[in-house]
Amino acid sequence: MAKKKRILVLHGPNLNLLGKRQPEIYGRLTLAEINRKITDLAGELGVEVEIRQSNSEGELVSWVQEAPKRFGAIVINPAAYTHTSIALRDAAIAAEIPLVEIHISNIHKREDFRRHSFLAGVAVGQITGFGIQSYLLGLRAAVESYNSGELNL
Ligand code: DQA
Numbered sequence: 023m024a025k026k027k028r029i030l031v032l033h034g035p036n037l038n039l040l041g042k043r044q045p046e047i048y049g050r051l052t053l054a055e056i057n058r059k060i061t062d063l064a065g066e067l068g069v070e071v072e073i074r075q076s077n078s079e080g081e082l083v084s085w086v087q088e089a090p091k092r093f094g095a096i097v098i099n100p101a102a103y104t105h106t107s108i109a110l111r112d113a114a115i116a117a118e119i120p121l122v123e124i125h126i127s128n129i130h131k132r133e134d135f136r137r138h139s140f141l142a143g144v145a146v147g148q149i150t151g152f153g154i155q156s157y158l159l160g161l162r163a164a165v166e167s168y169n170s171g172e173l174n175l
Pocket residue numbers: 035036037099100101102103104124125126127128129136
């Protein structure tokens with residue numbers, strides 16, 4: 023049997039607080055509940071997912087750097103590092119596997135400082151504003167990109 027495709031799903035800073043953090047913006051589901059939905063969809067799509075969360079920029083950078091050794095694509099909600107991290111952008115370029123950027127809220131509808139993403143220009147694409155569905159759409163997009171062999175450049 024062919025080996026299952028593996029996709030790395032990364033949650034950035036403060037997303038461990040989902041469920042109680044600004045529920046009017048981010049909803050009431052906890053990170054564990056969201057992760058279950060991602061894992062269920064991965065099962066339906068016939069791919070394996072590994073899901074990690076970190077509040078540390080350096081840890082996220084290391085995970086993106088190492089991803090190509092074990093994964094064929096990345097789905098990432100970089101959270102606040104979206105708007106600040108050139109390091110994450112450089113890691114994504116170096117990884118050379120498809121990366122899909124996702125956000126729960128529509129970052130273009132909020133404060134001006136959220137409109138700019140350092141990652142968007144090196145991602146396959148950005149999915150923003152669909153609530154937790156953004157993760158599920160992101161996973162579907164990552165599987166498509168993985169299958170079509172598209173790079174994130
Ligand atoms: C977010 C949007 C970011 O601006 C914010 O810093 C987050 C979450 C989102 O999923 O909507 O922490 O990435």
